[in-house]
Amino acid sequence: MVSFPAEAAVKMGRAADKPRLAAYVERIHARPAWQLALAKGGPYAYA
Numbered sequence: 001m002v003s004f005p006a007e008a009a010v011k012m013g014r015a016a017d018k019p020r021l022a023a024y025v026e027r028i029h030a031r032p033a034w035q036l037a038l039a040k041g042g043p044y045a046y047a
Helices: 003-011 019-030 032-041
Strands: none
Touching: 003 019, 019 032
16 A cells, blocks of 8 residues: 555656655565566556
């Protein structure tokens, strides 16, 4: 649940001055669980 606002902030360009937030989102996307969820559920287009 925390990932959505973080992803939205990165997507909307509001994390340009927050490198730790952008890195957090990158780590989420790199997780095997995230990759598996995308494989099962299809592309993520909400943020």
